[in-house]
Amino acid sequence: MLRRIFILAALMMSLHVMAQQAPKREFRGAWIQCINGQYIGKSMAEIRDMLSTQLDQLYVAGINAIFFQVRAEGDALYQSHLEPWSRYLTGVQGQGPDDGWDPLEWMVDECHQRGMECHAWINPYRAKTKGTVQLDSKHAAVQHPERVFQYGDLLIFNPAIERNRMYTCMVVEDILKHYDVDGIHIDDYFYPYPADGEEIPDEAYFQRSPRGFKNIEDWRRDNVNMLVRNLHDIIHDIKPLAKFGVSPFGIYHNSETGKSNRGGSATSGLQNYDQLYADVILWQREGWVDYTIPQIYWNVGNKAADYAVLCRWWNNYCNDRPLFIGQDVDRTVAGVDPADSTRNQQMLKLDIQRGLSNVQGSCMWYAAAVANDNGGYRTVLEEKYHRYPALQPLMKFIDAKPPKPARHLRFVTKNSRVYLVWDAPKAKKLEDMACQYVVYRFAHGERIDIENPENIVDITPRAMNEGGSVELEGDCSGYTYVVTTLDRLGNESKGVMMRL
DSSP, rough: OOHHHHHHHHHHHHHHHHHOOOOSSEEEEEESSTTTTTTTTOHHHEEEEEEEEHHHHHHHHOOOOOEEESSSSSSSSSSSSSSSOOOHHHTTTTTOOOOOOOOOHHHHHHHTTOOEEEEEESSSSSEEOTTTTOOOTTTHHOOOOGGEETTEEEEEOTTTTTHHHHHHHHHHHHHHHOOOOOEEEESSSSSOOOOOOOOSSSSSHHHHHTTTTTSSSHHHHHHHHHHHHHHHHHHHOTTTTEEEEEBBSSOOOTTTTTTTBTBBBSOOSSOOOIIOOOHHHHHHHTTOOOOEEOOOOOOOOOSSSHHHHHHHHHHHTTTSSOOEEEEHHHHHHHHHHHTTTTOSHHHHHHHHOOOOOOEEEEEOOHHHHTTTTTGGHHHIIIITTTOOBOOOOOTTOOOOOOOOEEEEEEEETTTTTTEEEEOOOOSSGGGGGGOOEEEEOOOOOOOOTTTOOOGGEEOOOOOTTTOEEEEOOOOOOOOOEEEEOOOOTTOOOOEEEEEE
């Protein structure tokens, strides 16, 4: 027993040391959901004020990507050409904002002004949730009831029907063509979560068209595979630089031997592969998703699904695709660090993930919990883990070419204030255009090291193919400044240097 405690303490110490080295590139996301009802009963102005406050707090906390839920049940929190307005926005499905507001357009602008990515988060299969009592007459489930099935209190777009796959792709195409989103994001709801006494009513579809499959489970997985592959293809065909990712349930498959191996993790909970029919590992291996965010919402020490066990498992089976960890803020701050009963599990969890070679960041469930500093979570991010800014992880399989450097770097004095100013590099193709700039500062005699995020003064807001500037605060004399260019995927140019 003492030996186990010593080993655990040594492991935690090594992870803590590794975590002290702040990464220059790290994904720091947060989910802003609609299904929690945070908009209901508020005017559009009140919703905007609430979201603006959340974004400001998230920015201070170092969050650099937002997943904005825009399709919860075959509806829309944007001006859709296909689906009715969401009841989660106005209280009545089909009723839009009374002031003409478009939440997705607004959110994209607000995120980009803060230098954050904005991903449109959709659910591809859910047509009606438990609390929805009335569907709009234009809803697809009303127009085409043969395309959905009842499962408990839910209506589900049947994954076996090709028309449903086409329809979901049309929804995504509509978003991509009308909004400057940085990606499309799908969550963990594929085939419905199992409910006692409920059977998925798709046996007749399987018997009619088995497509060579011998059992219905493999056939269901292939139904989902086809949608994921189709979504990937249409996203990168319409908007090649957009990212496509998934946040699956935290367990892929339970290991029958109780040991972590290719068959699954040493866990005993609900499984993506077996019960939700989501073969996430296949999607990674085939390159059908650009990133994965498994929802590892359990705490360290959970007997059925230990956070540390699952982080290590996903780290070993990410198949060379970017891997971020989905964090449950409220569960984390309610947990106790096994090595220090005076602390919750936030630092323990973040140290574990930063100690794993293939984990490149986190996404927080949910954004408001971070913004509201539940359990001091935001404070720890600000003061420790996100103290320094971070660039997005690279996705070289989409684009690996860095942009050209900024031009005409110069100092400008205006009203006794000093600014560092530059022009955008020349570029003809979208993938080569400047999207943001990073400004580094070094004291006289200090080694120029742009790999250390502690030297970053600013990462500018997002603006395509425009120059930029930053106000220099305090006594700037003797400092050397370096400016680099970022393209849309975060590839970084060589630096341009100037000393004041």
